[in-house]
Amino acid sequence: MVHEPSRGKILVANFILKTFLRPTYSRFVKDLDLTGNENVMDFGSGPGVMSRMVALRLGKGHLTCVDASRNWIEVAKRNLSGLQNVEFRLGRISDIAFPSPFDVIVVHYVLHEVPRGQRESTVKALVSNLKSDGRLVIREPTREPYHGMPSTEFKELMISAGLVETSGHSRRSHTTGVYRFPRANDRG
Known part of the structure; x- marks a missing residue:
């Protein structure tokens, strides 16, 4: 069962994220080193504040915002209105079929919200949607x-x-990691 945020929580979170956390998001997105033509998933996109920054860096690329909350998806659609390279998917990651794998999957302050017993299956579902060189x-x-x-x-x-x-x-306060599949030369 998905806990839907209240209208009040949405208003407060949207304001805080757009106002006070914008510089943090901006640095994080810059550090993604996007070239502009990637197929990117923002897992747990919430209100889409960071998603918008990613989408604006994807000139020829594509962004898929994924969230289990209908309310957050609706807010994200409003926050990303006018951008043609974005789509939205509602549901659990393990229940969504994507047409092609992703070059980059972004998980920003989301996995800790997933119930502990579902984290492993969630990560495996994410990884199953990652390109071999993603x-x-x-x-x-x-x-x-x-x-x-x-x-x-x-x-x-x-x-x-x-x-x-x-x-x-x-x-x-946090840890950041970049992960990929091992390459043949990584194995010694």
Whole structure:
């Protein structure tokens, strides 16, 4: 069952994300190193504030915003109105069939919201939609038990799904990692 945010939560979150977190999103999106022609998934896109920044960097590319919440998808559609290179998919990642795999999958402050018992299957569903030379970029808060998950947990989830970490860093409040499938020369 999906918990739908209230209208009040949507208004407050949309305002905070657009106003105070815009610089954080902007740096994160810049660090994605998009060339502009990728097929990108924003998993757990919420109101689409960061999604809009990604879409604007995809001149010839395409963005798919995925969220389990109908309310967040509706807000994202409004926040990304006018952009032709964006589509929206409502539902659980394991229940959605995508026409083609993604070059980049972005998971920003989402996985910790997935119930612990569903995280492994969620990551495996994400990885099954990643191109063989694609990247999965994840940033999660690490202030558990209040808000976040241990960075070791999401690293273990990525490894168990067959990915290797190519770069990453940890801060006091969050951890960021870039993951991909191992290449033949990675195996020694």
